[in-house]
Amino acid sequence: MNIQGVFEMLNRMEADGLISRYAIGGAVAATFYLEPVSTLDVDVFIAFKAQPESIIISPHQIFDYLQKFGCKMEGEHVVISGWPVQFLPPTGPLIEEALARAVEVDIEGIPARVFTAEYLAAIALQTGRAKDKARLLQFIEANALDSSRFEEIVNRRGLGRQWQKFQQQFLGS
Amino acid sequence: MAEVSATVSWLMKFDINAIVKSKEAFRLRLAALPVAEKLRLLDAMRERAVTIRGANPTEPRGVREEPSRYGSQRREADE
Numbered sequence: 001m002n003i004q005g006v007f008e009m010l011n012r013m014e015a016d017g018l019i020s021r022y023a024i025g026g027a028v029a030a031t032f033y034l035e036p037v038s039t040l041d042v043d044v045f046i047a048f049k050a051q052p053e054s055i056i057i058s059p060h061q062i063f064d065y066l067q068k069f070g071c072k073m074e075g076e077h078v079v080i081s082g083w084p085v086q087f088l089p090p091t092g093p094l095i096e097e098a099l100a101r102a103v104e105v106d107i108e109g110i111p112a113r114v115f116t117a118e119y120l121a122a123i124a125l126q127t128g129r130a131k132d133k134a135r136l137l138q139f140i141e142a143n144a145l146d147s148s149r150f151e152e153i154v155n156r157r158g159l160g161r162q163w164q165k166f167q168q169q170f171l172g173s
Numbered sequence: 174m175a176e177v178s179a180t181v182s183w184l185m186k187f188d189i190n191a192i193v194k195s196k197e198a199f200r201l202r203l204a205a206l207p208v209a210e211k212l213r214l215l216d217a218m219r220e221r222a223v224t225i226r227g228a229n230p231t232e233p234r235g236v237r238e239e240p241s242r243y244g245s246q247r248r249e250a251d252e
Contacts, residue, residue, distance in 0.1 A: 031208075
């Protein structure tokens with residue numbers, strides 16, 4: 001079990017042209033900025049290369065590719081290096097932007113692309129489950145956000161009301 | 174019995190403010206670790222979760238959590 005093996009595989013998929021860009025999201029990405037928290041899986045957001053002959057690309061291409069490396073399917077996950085990995089397409093403009101602006105971090109010689117703290121916080125605000133709100137609070141309490149950058153994303157992506165409500169509910173402002 | 178409570182009160186301070194502060198400090202120390210180290214902790218936590226799941230055959234094998242609805246704007250009614 002080695003999460004760095006997941007990053008190596010993602011880099012290989014990108015180098016082989018299967019995906020045009022990836023970025024780690026969810027709890028694993030949050031670990032880059034906050035204290036580590038136990039998580040069940042790795043959320044990987046991917047952009048596909050545009051192919052003229054087909055608009056929709058089947059996820060089977062990814063699974064077929066990964067099976068060659070001995071990866072197995074487990075529900076909606078593919079198990080890579082002992083970690084269930086969920087591949088997710090960007091489902092809206094916020095995530096598309098987060099993917100485009102994700103940053104590369106060197107982990108002992110292995111590059112890994114992750115969402116920035118500000119995008120992770122904005123996505124948590126938008127997703128809005130209890131655990132997402134808790135994560136957003138963690139970012140704030142740990143002083144891990146560039147607040148002007150975060151608020152610029154929030155306002156541009158129409159999350160102003162949610163942010164106001166969150167502040168009233170949890171920050172007493 | 175008196176000796177026990179004397180020892181307990183010597184070892185532990187039930188000052189909630191001190192406890193909260195110490196927890197915050199610990200979380201900040203963890204957050205400040207190098208990323209590679211934090212990722213190794215994630216590996217260790219997952220390893221432990223898998224072991225615990227495997228040790229209880231009556232529990233369902235697949236742990237499920239509410240899936241993320243990335244990109245979905247929550248309605249007021251959901252909140």
